[in-house]
Amino acid sequence: MDASRSLFIPVILGTARMGRMSLHAARLVVAELGSCAGVETDLIDIAKLPLPTNDAGEAIKQADFSAKMSKADALVVVSPEYNHGYSGLLKHVLDSCLKEYIHKAVGIVGVSAGPFGGTRVIQNLLPVMREIGLVTIFWDVNFSIVQKVFAEDGKLLDESYIRRIDKFLKELIWMAKTLRQGREHISLD
Amino acid sequence: MAAVDNADKMICSHCKVEMNHHCDKIVYNVDAQDAGKTDPSLGGIIEEFHTCPKCGGGASRHA
Numbered sequence: 001m002d003a004s005r006s007l008f009i010p011v012i013l014g015t016a017r018m019g020r021m022s023l024h025a026a027r028l029v030v031a032e033l034g035s036c037a038g039v040e041t042d043l044i045d046i047a048k049l050p051l052p053t054n055d056a057g058e059a060i061k062q063a064d065f066s067a068k069m070s071k072a073d074a075l076v077v078v079s080p081e082y083n084h085g086y087s088g089l090l091k092h093v094l095d096s097c098l099k100e101y102i103h104k105a106v107g108i109v110g111v112s113a114g115p116f117g118g119t120r121v122i123q124n125l126l127p128v129m130r131e132i133g134l135v136t137i138f139w140d141v142n143f144s145i146v147q148k149v150f151a152e153d154g155k156l157l158d159e160s161y162i163r164r165i166d167k168f169l170k171e172l173i174w175m176a177k178t179l180r181q182g183r184e185h186i187s188l189d
Numbered sequence: 190m191a192a193v194d195n196a197d198k199m200i201c202s203h204c205k206v207e208m209n210h211h212c213d214k215i216v217y218n219v220d221a222q223d224a225g226k227t228d229p230s231l232g233g234i235i236e237e238f239h240t241c242p243k244c245g246g247g248a249s250r251h252a
Contacts, residue, residue, distance in 0.1 A: 005245060070247060099249045102212050102238045133214060133238075183211050183240040183247070 014090035016047035069100035074176035105175035117142025201241035208239035
């Protein structure tokens with residue numbers, strides 16, 4: 001593996017809802033990723049992706065999003081829980097690519113106003129991630145009662161999340177490095 | 190995705206080195222022009238995925 005190449009691990013904010021607290025969670029993960037040596041990151045806000053809704057799948061692939069997914073070594077998906085599920089728009093965005101995801105790591109951050117921290121949306125996202133070729137890690141981050149974790153201006157009120165995110169990111173980075181080595185050097189044949 | 194030459198070993202057009210074939214995935218939602226290429230034992234088309242060991246760029250093709 002060319003160690004001089006940084007890992008690129010973008011964070012996908014999986015909601016377009018007004019007043020979304022998940023934005024604070026996504027920004028925190030981006031900040032923590034940005035402090036990791038050898039890692040580049042970016043915040044991808046699905047509310048800002050100009051995807052049409054009169055078709056679906058790779059037919060509506062958006063060049064900039066596709067390029068970022070191709071460049072990525074791993075992804076973080078930050079998702080709130082909508083009636084135990086993920087947003088339709090997040091699925092619409094994820095479905096717009098396929099080959100870009102193959103054998104890359106993904107970690108999921110769940111966000112909820114209730115006590116379960118998005119555990120159900122994470123469970124519901126796992127089979128989707130598997131089918132599109134992403135490799136899920138076994139660490140999650142669960143933002144429970146998120147309105148008490150962040151102030152309205154986004155200030156983190158509960159510092160314990162830093163350690164949880166750190167453990168999550170260490171596993172994700174390890175998996176990203178391992179899968180990059182596999183993609184580039186370990187043949188299927 | 191990086192453009193590649195469609196030879197037995199895929200070649201990264203950017204780095205001119207052989208790419209690593211690391212994955213086969215079955216694709217079910219094929220276009221009409223690809224319908225005849227469907228593997229009847231698998232029910233879809235096998236898509237090969239290759240990655241350049243130098244730049245990390247990826248590419249794919251039908252098997």
